[in-house]
Amino acid sequence: MRSPKDFFRPLAVGAPAPVREVPFRPSRMIHFFDPGNEKMAAKVPAIAPTVDVLLGNLEDAVAADRKEAARAGLVRTAKETDFGDTQLWTRVNSLDSPWALDDLITLVTEIGDKLDVIMVPKVEGAQDIHYVDRLLAQLEAKAGVTRPILVHAILETATGVANVEQIAGASPRMQGISLGPADLAASRRMKTTRVGGGHPGYLVREDPHADEVAPRATFQQDLWHYTIARMVDACAAHGILPYYGPFGDIKDTTACEDQFRNAFLLGCVGAWSLHPVQIDIAKRVFSPAPADVAWARKVIAAMGDGTGAVMIDGKMQDDATYKQCQVVASLADALAARDPELRDAYAAAEKETPA
């Protein structure tokens, strides 16, 4: 482990100084596209203003014989597109693949000044982050990149989950972590073939009724609750951001929204969108509802310095609820600064809320 004194030193001579805090930038949806798919890449300029993050995916879902074309396509798209204040991320190939090294070298050298975050799949422990950290510093120094490219890990192996705390704290470059439910299911030998979401077989059943005839209700349970909660805690403890990952049943927009909302309520700031239809779902879910924001602001206003206990509309408020309300209000402020429609919705709800 690095000495705390050295933690914020660049890992290569001439590399930019590491960040001391992860800047909070709206990232309600990380929109995946295959940069080697010309039809999809052509849509990027139109999609860019509608999403918080665009991610050029080089890993799974890009066939082995298309890896180089995807990498070249991402370089081309990044150079030709004005992303405005939409972030550009990439997901490189896994570190045990023959493509990861070339992905990192090419992308930092060619478009390092445009890349905000590099997502690293199948991270198993701090050693994977340390490898990428040093390599990025060397490449940034060589390419003259002036701000550090941040790193995002995907939690998608059982070993990664066991080491999630050390992954979250491995480097000041760590921006966040996403759950990768498909690879994680395979790694754990879970018996689901779905990409995220629930499973009808994972349930609890109510007790038998006295007559032993009436049907017993069942309640489907959340397969991902434990992992998301664990990931959220690790991220919060290290000041980085947690995300739900992909929801693979593109047609089931209702279940996608439910999965995203569970993650939002547990503390995640965003999710991946794999298809254009998932963009607005993520935008809706990961933006606090106007009524909740109005309530939060009302509590903050009523609580003065945030100490003591008061009753508002029959509900007890104290130092802790004041902090809960600050979480909601500060997220709303950050999102409203990027999203004028949301800003207007928040202002309207506040006007309608009696003091």
Ligand SMILES: CC(C)(COP(=O)(O)OP(=O)(O)OC[C@H]1O[C@@H](n2cnc3c(N)ncnc32)[C@H](O)[C@@H]1OP(=O)(O)O)[C@@H](O)C(=O)NCCC(=O)NCCSC(=O)C[C@H](O)C(=O)O
């Ligand atoms: C899932 C898809 C393969 C579906 O594509 P398609 O069959 O073409 O869908 P549609 O006909 O409904 O598409 C309508 C139009 O929209 C365009 N399109 C589709 N997806 C995107 C997109 N992501 N970005 C931009 N544009 C998109 C189509 O080209 C159609 O255009 P047009 O014909 O002109 O109308 C496809 O959506 C897709 O490939 N999505 C990305 C998949 C992906 O990235 N997967 C990897 C991430 S999930 C993962 O890796 C698992 C994870 O790591 C884990 O372990 O859990």
Ligand SMILES: [Mg+2]
């Ligand atoms: Mg995966």
